[in-house]
Amino acid sequence: MRTIIFAAAALTATFAAPAQAATVVDAIGDFLPSYTAGPRLADLDVASFSVNYSNVGQFFTLGAVLAGDIDPTTAGIYVIGVNTGTGTIRPFASIGQGNVIFNQAITLRKDGTGSIGATVLDPNLISIAGNIITARIALSLLPSTGFTPEQYGFNLWPRIGTGNNNQITDFAPENATLAAGAVPEPATWATMLLGMLVAGLVLRRRSRALEMQPAQHLK
Structure with missing residues (x-):
């Protein structure tokens, strides 16, 4: 029920107020060569990541489609680095990601909770549906240090x-x-929001089809 209410509210906000939006599509199965700490879980493999900003509501809606359904019984979190203008943290040059710059970090967990530093996020504003996770983040939780909200830089990195x-x-x-x-x-x-949802459904169906193949082969 919470997922349905959240989605309805997001669509209402979409048509009620001007919004900025951008989406990046990420290849499936492109686990980092430096990732050596655990199994290649599908729900830690990003298929797409979206950033939307509501000018009137003054909030961001962040959404990700993963390669598989999010499983709260397995290890993993989703970290979103945010550069609000004074991004000086560049900790990933050694693994080929030196341009990932941030000065704040959002953490979303597989159980539907999250935080920004020591600030606990309202779980009602975090939604998990299959292989899709979304979160609504108030601008007040990400105060500018030089950029306008439309200029904020975001990067998502799952980690085990x-x-x-x-x-x-x-x-x-x-x-x-x-x-x-x-x-x-x-x-x-x-259309962008719908595309993210459709991509999620396609990936889920593809995953289920692959799971069924061994059983069909035995018949």
Whole structure:
């Protein structure tokens, strides 16, 4: 029920207010060569990452499609680095991601909870549906240090633990940050959101089809 309410609210906000939006598509199965700390879980492999900003509501909606359904019984978290203007943290040059710059970090967990530093996020604003995770983040939680909200840079990196960089499985976008950018028409924003949902459904069906193949072969 929470997922349905969240999705309905997001669509209402989409058509009620101007919004900036951007999406990056990430290759499936492109686990980092430096990832050596655990199994290649499908729900730690990013298929797409989206950033949307509502000018009137003054909030970001962040969404990701993973290669498989998010499983809260397995290890892993989703970290989203944010550059609000004074991004000076560049900790990933050693694994080929030197242009991932941030000064704040959002952590989303597989159980639907999250935080920004010591600030706990409202779980009602985090939604997990199959292989899709979305979160609504108020601008007040990400105060500017020089950029306008449309210029903020975002990068998503799932990781299987909170230790060394060898626990990071993927980056989206690769070696860069994603900003909301220019204002599209509301219909374009809705199409992007719908595309993310469709991509998620396609990946889920593909995964189920692959799971069924061995059983069919035995018949």
